[in-house]
Amino acid sequence: MTTTAKRIWQVMVVASLLGAWAIAASQSLIVRDVVGDPFAVVTQLFRLVGSGEIFRHLAVTVEEAVIGFSIGAVLGAAVAFVLTFVPFLRRLFDPLIGIIAVVPRIVLAPVFMVWFGLGISSKAAMVATIVFFIVYFNVDAGLRSVSGLLIDRARIMGADKFAMTREIYIPASVVWILSGLRVSVGFAFLGAIVAEYLGANAGIGSLIATAQSLNDPNAVMAGLVVVLVVVVPLDRVLTVIEARTTAWRGT
Amino acid sequence: MRAPESASHKPPAVELRDICHRFAQGGRDLPVIEGLNLSVKEGEFLSIVGPSGCGKSTLLRLISGLSPPTSGAAYVNGEHVDRVRTDVGYMFQTDALLPWRTVLDNVALPLKLQKVRRQDRERRAREWIATVGLRGFENSFPHQLSGGMRKRVSLACTMVATPNIILMDEPFSALDVQTRSLMENELMAIWQRERKTVLFVTHDLEEAIALSDRVVVLSARPTKVKAVRTIDLARPRNVLDVRSELSFHQLYTQLWEDMREEVLSGYEQERAAARMQGADKQ
Numbered sequence: 001m002t003t004t005a006k007r008i009w010q011v012m013v014v015a016s017l018l019g020a021w022a023i024a025a026s027q028s029l030i031v032r033d034v035v036g037d038p039f040a041v042v043t044q045l046f047r048l049v050g051s052g053e054i055f056r057h058l059a060v061t062v063e064e065a066v067i068g069f070s071i072g073a074v075l076g077a078a079v080a081f082v083l084t085f086v087p088f089l090r091r092l093f094d095p096l097i098g099i100i101a102v103v104p105r106i107v108l109a110p111v112f113m114v115w116f117g118l119g120i121s122s123k124a125a126m127v128a129t130i131v132f133f134i135v136y137f138n139v140d141a142g143l144r145s146v147s148g149l150l151i152d153r154a155r156i157m158g159a160d161k162f163a164m165t166r167e168i169y170i171p172a173s174v175v176w177i178l179s180g181l182r183v184s185v186g187f188a189f190l191g192a193i194v195a196e197y198l199g200a201n202a203g204i205g206s207l208i209a210t211a212q213s214l215n216d217p218n219a220v221m222a223g224l225v226v227v228l229v230v231v232v233p234l235d236r237v238l239t240v241i242e243a244r245t246t247a248w249r250g251t
Numbered sequence: 252m253r254a255p256e257s258a259s260h261k262p263p264a265v266e267l268r269d270i271c272h273r274f275a276q277g278g279r280d281l282p283v284i285e286g287l288n289l290s291v292k293e294g295e296f297l298s299i300v301g302p303s304g305c306g307k308s309t310l311l312r313l314i315s316g317l318s319p320p321t322s323g324a325a326y327v328n329g330e331h332v333d334r335v336r337t338d339v340g341y342m343f344q345t346d347a348l349l350p351w352r353t354v355l356d357n358v359a360l361p362l363k364l365q366k367v368r369r370q371d372r373e374r375r376a377r378e379w380i381a382t383v384g385l386r387g388f389e390n391s392f393p394h395q396l397s398g399g400m401r402k403r404v405s406l407a408c409t410m411v412a413t414p415n416i417i418l419m420d421e422p423f424s425a426l427d428v429q430t431r432s433l434m435e436n437e438l439m440a441i442w443q444r445e446r447k448t449v450l451f452v453t454h455d456l457e458e459a460i461a462l463s464d465r466v467v468v469l470s471a472r473p474t475k476v477k478a479v480r481t482i483d484l485a486r487p488r489n490v491l492d493v494r495s496e497l498s499f500h501q502l503y504t505q506l507w508e509d510m511r512e513e514v515l516s517g518y519e520q521e522r523a524a525a526r527m528q529g530a531d532k533q
Contacts, residue, residue, distance in 0.1 A: 248352075
């Protein structure tokens, strides 16, 4: 199938799903109550954008996601590198990381609320703990995947630890690092929004949670659309960067 | 620590003294090399042959300092090898090119790590790329090249830093027969010009004879030197023509006599190891 033909089919699938939703909503009160009505969702979106209300919430959520993502990603990558280069620390911390990693991080949300309050910091902390583990495990796997042969060759060529990191470890694991970062972006927003559900005074999550408590499915759906509009293009951009950076792999 | 010098004024390029090496394998302590002595003259092309699993590659790792011997010592230019020798060239069996670097950047990398200025290292890298016949492929990535071309890049990578001692671990064993002969002839031409000391590990007797000044035959485990044969064929050599000479066949027969017993006992050892592994699993 050509790309254009595939695109047409994809658009048709989405259009018919939306159409089915619109028809179902116009016929059934239950559908309207549960998932809203697409036209009302659009109206709601216009109202949110027009009043500028959405931007205030969006700014808060994005800030939480960005701060948490940065902290989590930097720490995750740094810990992976340190543990790779210092085997003693690896033996010390590996079991601990393994145990914490299996605990669903969302249970920490109330703890962070107690520590950091209802504002941005508690959500950023939540995001950071989620992103940390994703990035840590990806970078760690990437570093483990570096072939011993390349390391031997670099040693013969006279590479010190610093040169080894720059010339071998980072480029060899860049695929893993980037895919870890890309996956983390989605989880950063997820973490921020879910933490907002549990208690916040601003943010997309609190917007959705408020709408839900007011039994307004259209506002809930409008919130979801806003999240999609932010996250999907971001993911696309990262995918392109990933492909460009790893062009040397060929097909 | 310096090795005591022999009667001649210069120490040997490579010297191995009473090398013992053990591997821990499946909970058993396996002696691979036991009491091995070897001396390589400067500018000599020396091949090492022996049954599979006898530790040929291990010898090169010991000389380069990538692994330390269990006991005994290796000397390079009279200096005790107690750390990785960055002044030797090492060509591995599998080409260890960096897939994310172009041919030019791969060949220039050893010089970059030696802090050679960009201009100089690119010039020298280009010269070696041309020498191995890859002019025009400077900006290709390794995955775009054939196996033979990647070997050429590896050779350029090994030579570009002008090492005086070159360790080669079955460098051409993965190539098809024709490409292999071509590469052998090019290696000969380069060696004829540069006169570096080469230690060439191979399992192919014909290759060893065609290239070398001397061929060392190793025994099966625990490995020591079984025989050393001087190859007195005229130089410069063409590796294809030299194979039809009468003395080539005599040398081949001689070396095969040295090897036969060792190959058989090496084969026995491998079967015994396989049986033991099977027994462990049950």
